[in-house]
Amino acid sequence: MPNPVRWFQWILACAGMEQDEFIRIFLKSRYGVYRMSGQARQLDADLSFTGHDFEAVRTTLHATAGITLDADKRDLVYARLARRLRALRMTAFSDYMVLVNSPRGAEERVHFINALTTNLTAFFREPHHFDFLAGRLLPEVLRRHAADRPVRIWSAGCSTGEEPYSIAMVAQEVLASAAGLAPEILATDLDSSVIASARQGRYARERIAGLSAQRSRKWFRPLPGSGGGTVEVKHELRKTVTFRQLNLMHDWPVQGPFELIFCRNVVIYFDRPTRQRLLERFADCLCDGGYLFLGRSEVMYDPAGRFEPVGPAVYRKPG
């Protein structure tokens, strides 16, 4: 029998939401106000959050992470940061923003960014990319790549690891037949908490429900003591992925050039000049003939013509 509570928690996890955030948004959309005793109403009563505070949050998030928050995200910001204020025993967002922007707020800035980033992801999200990877790109890499060098791939904005592990599965499956060619996958994210979880490589079993039985068996094992509810990525796959915390707005201490870069569903939060700059930098890190994957709904701004489109949200650096 499926456990409804687990399913509800899984749906919230997929939507990148916490339970109190869901309750808040649900009640607001249903009733316009919070007609609820307890936690949700208390949130409104005891924390001061003005329009000016919301603007301060937007400005700081843009300056530190390049992320542009829409003006209609005020409720979301409140819900996500309220628990930080409570943890610090603060009652006003204005005080909180002073802390975040002060030299002594370095540690809190990490929590601030972690709370506001959206980490929605899934194994084999946008499956056509993985078909393209297995059917066309990796065989092409095999043909042109020297056998004594690793095939370098970067998953930039990797969230909790489902994307780089999916890439790793396909890369291992295709490259396994070619002696000496090993994938080396760098997986980075701004959010330190998702990197910690990705490194562990543990997932609720439902997260891999869409994988074939063969893939699940080959790359995952039940986590001992979890009663089968949690699976763990096998060491053989885990060792091909290196996780690092990295803000795409800062320097990139990465070792390229890369054959492939995945930066999917990340630049959607960035404004146009930021996206443009980012694409230029990705082009510089790719080898000639390398490929860049974006999310399907993301628009490529490439006035310098550094890339040519080759598939849905797949771009090639000429060479």
Ligand SMILES: C[S@@+](CC[C@H](N)C(=O)[O-])C[C@H]1O[C@@H](n2cnc3c(N)ncnc32)[C@H](O)[C@@H]1O
């Ligand atoms: C929606 S998830 C996408 C995950 C995965 N790429 C996918 O498509 O399934 C976006 C990720 O981008 C990360 N991110 C946002 N701004 C970033 C930045 N400035 N530098 C690095 N990562 C960032 C977030 O922390 C989040 O984990």
